[in-house]
Structures are given as structure tokens and as C-alpha cells.
Amino acid sequence: MxxxxxxxxxxxxxxxxxxxxxxxxxxxxxxxxxxxxxxxxKSKEALLMHIHLSYIDDLLKRQKTILETEKEARGKLVKVVELLIHDIEKQGALGRVYYREIRHLTPENATTIREKRAEFRDRIESIITEGIENGEFRKNLEAKMITFAILGITNWSYQWFNPNGDLSVRELADMYTDFILHGIQSKES
Amino acid sequence: MxxxxxxxxxxxxxxxxxxxxxxxxxxxxxxxxxxxxxxxxKSKEALLMHIHLSYIDDLLKRQKTILETEKEARGKLVKVVELLIHDIEKQGALGRVYYREIRHLTPENATTIREKRAEFRDRIESIITEGIENGEFRKNLEAKMITFAILGITNWSYQWFNPNGDLSVRELADMYTDFILHGIQSKES
Structure with missing residues (x-):
């Protein structure tokens, strides 16, 4: 039930x-x-918190596995973008609630969720920083802003992408990782 | 009043x-x-519709001016991205209501707004298509998906960007147009 x-x-x-x-x-x-x-x-808000927690905890867990498995910044970033985009298929409605309804959590619960979101974001920022430092990505990037741009692309897709339409999630993920990598890769890599 | x-x-x-x-x-x-x-x-919904209409009509008008003024796809795209990002400063709260509350409009009003949003999006898609055809942008891009990616980056910035923080809207707009152009430009251009 x-x-x-x-x-x-x-x-x-x-x-x-x-x-x-x-x-x-x-x-x-x-x-x-x-x-x-x-x-x-115990309340409608408790249910909303349950939804938020299970969503972000699952993402954090899968992101951690990627970070432990992939060696290069490029590979890590591709897998994290794929993780977010592939989730639309299974988790589309859940994702929309997650992005939209956080302000209805109690202040304490919202803080908990915001801290976990920040952790997810910080780990992406670390991937970008790593790539800048080892020469995979361009030197003049601001890792924090690029992280927000990437999350913008993936999060926004929850608003419009129809997994039952002409384009598969696989194709969307390929197109977006290609766009993002072109956007940040150094010429040499 | x-x-x-x-x-x-x-x-x-x-x-x-x-x-x-x-x-x-x-x-x-x-x-x-x-x-x-x-x-x-006449109602709270009528007010919400007023907010939505004035926001999108203003964007459409300014977008039209850009399309009539700029010659190259690249220049048009940069100006449209700047238009969206610069708006955060003046219109941040308005933008958040615009992106979040459309489902509270009546079905007829929501359709009117969705059609206008589609027009704004279609014009960006035309810029991308133009750039692909004239060789400014890469051949293998899907104009529609790139349009959604660009809107993802700009729309998402309404959720997190603080115009009173360390980074100015000017710097953010420069960083994002640079990222987007690297993502789509052909090597020759």
C-alpha cells in the first residue's frame, strides 16, 4: 500500500x-x-519528504558508483549526464515533483534536501575541476557555472521530454553529452 | 495600484x-x-494570466527585434541567450512564477501561453537550423534538442542565480554564450 x-x-x-x-x-x-x-x-508533508529523500539518496548512490568506476573526468561526466537523462523514463513524474515542490517541505526538511542536492552538484563540480586541471577540459571554464549549465540541460528535460515520442532517451543522452563535451573540451583532448 | x-x-x-x-x-x-x-x-487566475502574458509578450517582442537586427545565426543566438540571462536581474521572481505556475491557468489560457512559448522556442530553433545550413554550426546537430538544451541552461539559471552575488549577469551571460557556442560551432567558423 x-x-x-x-x-x-x-x-x-x-x-x-x-x-x-x-x-x-x-x-x-x-x-x-x-x-x-x-x-x-504522519502528514502530507512527511510523504513529500519521503519522495524527496528517496529520489536524491538514490541519485547520490548511483553517482558515487560512477565516480568510483570511471577513471577520466570525461567518462565520469558522461555517465552522470546519462544517469540524469535515463532517469526521465522511469522517474519523470517523480523528478517533476522533486524539482517543483521543495518549498512545501518544512524548513528543516528542505535544508536536509538542499544539502544533499548541493553534494550531488559539488561532485559534478569536482569532475569539471579535475578535467580542467588535467587538461581534458578548457582552462578558462568556471567549474561551478558549467555545473549549473549541465544541470539546467538535464533538469529541464524533465519538463518537456516525452520518452514515448520519436526520440529515445538513449539518443537524447548521446546528443546532450556530445553538446556538453564540445562545450567544455580542450582542443587537444 | x-x-x-x-x-x-x-x-x-x-x-x-x-x-x-x-x-x-x-x-x-x-x-x-x-x-x-x-x-x-476578476480572479486570482486572471492575475496569473496577466503575469504570464506580459512576460512572454515582452520576450517575443525583444526577440523579434534581435532577429531583425542581427545578420548571422551566431550573433542572433548570443543576443537571445543574453536577453534571457539579463532578465534574471530585473525579472527573477516573475520568471520563477512564469516557469512554475502555468498549470494553474485555465486550459484555454494555458494553451495561449504554450503557443507563445512554442513560438519563442521555434524562433530559436530556426536560428540553429540557419546556422547548421550556412555552416556556422555543426552539421550533426538536432536543432530542436539543442534549443531545449539552451533553454534549459537559461531557464534553470532563474532557479539558482543570485544577481547580488559574486558573479554579474554580464559575466554569466558571457560564460554561457561561450559554452553554448563551443558546443555547437563548426570547427571552421
Missing amino acids: KAELIKESINLFVEKGFSATSIQDIVDKLGVTKGSFYYHF | KAELIKESINLFVEKGFSATSIQDIVDKLGVTKGSFYYHF
Whole structure:
């Protein structure tokens, strides 16, 4: 039941927004009582925090594996971009809630999530810095700003990309890693 | 009074979200009555539509001027990216409402805005196509996907960029046009 509650909530949050969705709306979709909801989550905000935490913890875990596996900055960056883009297929609705509804978390919970997001971002920044220092990437880049540009490209794709359309996630990921690498690679590499 | 109503509403929508902000909240901020609100807007949604329309109509107008003034694809693209990034300084909060709250418009109004957004996007796509055809940009680019990538970079900057921080909008715009041009330029150009 917990998984169904999460799934239906995500769909409703995407469709109507977090504020406009009531616990009653969620349980009505599943034909269960509010008791079932409160058995799993103490509030609508607790559910939203659960969604945020599971999303970012999973990304951080998979990012860590990439950093431990790939040797070059270029390879690390490609895999992290692929990780984010491939997620659209499985996690599209979840991603939209994650990017849009953080302001409805309690201040403490929002801080926790922001710190984890910053960790994910800092690790990308470290990849860029590493690439600049070892000559894979151009010398005149600002690693922090390039990191935000990359996250802009990948995060925005959650808003418009339709994985059931003409283009596959694979093709999108290839196109975007190609664009990003051309944008930052040094001529020699 | 209309301008003040719009300004306070935008601040409240950014802070609390559209759904969680009441007309009462808006008029309380200004110390006026609900009558003042209804004199200018027939509903909270009508105000939201006003915000969306004025934002996109202004962007379309300025984009048109750029297209009529610049000769090369490269110059057109740089100016459009600058237009979007420079707007953060003046229009940051407005931009965040614009990107986030479109789902709270009526279906007809949302369609009107989506059509205008599509026009803005299509014009960028035409610049990319033009550049591919005349050899300024690489041959193997998909103009549509590159357009979304560029909009991802600029739109995302509304979420994180602080115009009062260490980096000026000018520097950010230069960095991003440089990154984008490296990403798409043909070697010869």
C-alpha cells in the first residue's frame, strides 16, 4: 500500500500541485481510507519528504558508483549526464515533483534536501575541476557555472521530454553529452 | 495600484506558491480591500494570466527585434541567450512564477501561453537550423534538442542565480554564450 500511496500522490502532485492535492484526493484514487494513509505517513508533508529523500539518496548512490568506476573526468561526466537523462523514463513524474515542490517541505526538511542536492552538484563540480586541471577540459571554464549549465540541460528535460515520442532517451543522452563535451573540451583532448 | 498588486502577488507566489496564496493574503500585504483587487482582476487566475502574458509578450517582442537586427545565426543566438540571462536581474521572481505556475491557468489560457512559448522556442530553433545550413554550426546537430538544451541552461539559471552575488549577469551571460557556442560551432567558423 505504501508504494501505491506514493505513486498516486506523485501523479496527483504533478497534475494539480502539492498544495491543491488533499490526503482525501490521494486515498480516493486508491479507494482506501485516510487511516491507510496515516498508517504510513504522519502528514502530507512527511510523504513529500519521503519522495524527496528517496529520489536524491538514490541519485547520490548511483553517482558515487560512477565516480568510483570511471577513471577520466570525461567518462565520469558522461555517465552522470546519462544517469540524469535515463532517469526521465522511469522517474519523470517523480523528478517533476522533486524539482517543483521543495518549498512545501518544512524548513528543516528542505535544508536536509538542499544539502544533499548541493553534494550531488559539488561532485559534478569536482569532475569539471579535475578535467580542467588535467587538461581534458578548457582552462578558462568556471567549474561551478558549467555545473549549473549541465544541470539546467538535464533538469529541464524533465519538463518537456516525452520518452514515448520519436526520440529515445538513449539518443537524447548521446546528443546532450556530445553538446556538453564540445562545450567544455580542450582542443587537444 | 495594479502594478503593486502584481508585484506583491509575484512575491507571494514565489514564497508560498500560487495555490497557497489567497487574494486576502495579497491585499493584506498592501493594506487594501479585496474590492481593490477585483477592480483590476476578476480572479486570482486572471492575475496569473496577466503575469504570464506580459512576460512572454515582452520576450517575443525583444526577440523579434534581435532577429531583425542581427545578420548571422551566431550573433542572433548570443543576443537571445543574453536577453534571457539579463532578465534574471530585473525579472527573477516573475520568471520563477512564469516557469512554475502555468498549470494553474485555465486550459484555454494555458494553451495561449504554450503557443507563445512554442513560438519563442521555434524562433530559436530556426536560428540553429540557419546556422547548421550556412555552416556556422555543426552539421550533426538536432536543432530542436539543442534549443531545449539552451533553454534549459537559461531557464534553470532563474532557479539558482543570485544577481547580488559574486558573479554579474554580464559575466554569466558571457560564460554561457561561450559554452553554448563551443558546443555547437563548426570547427571552421
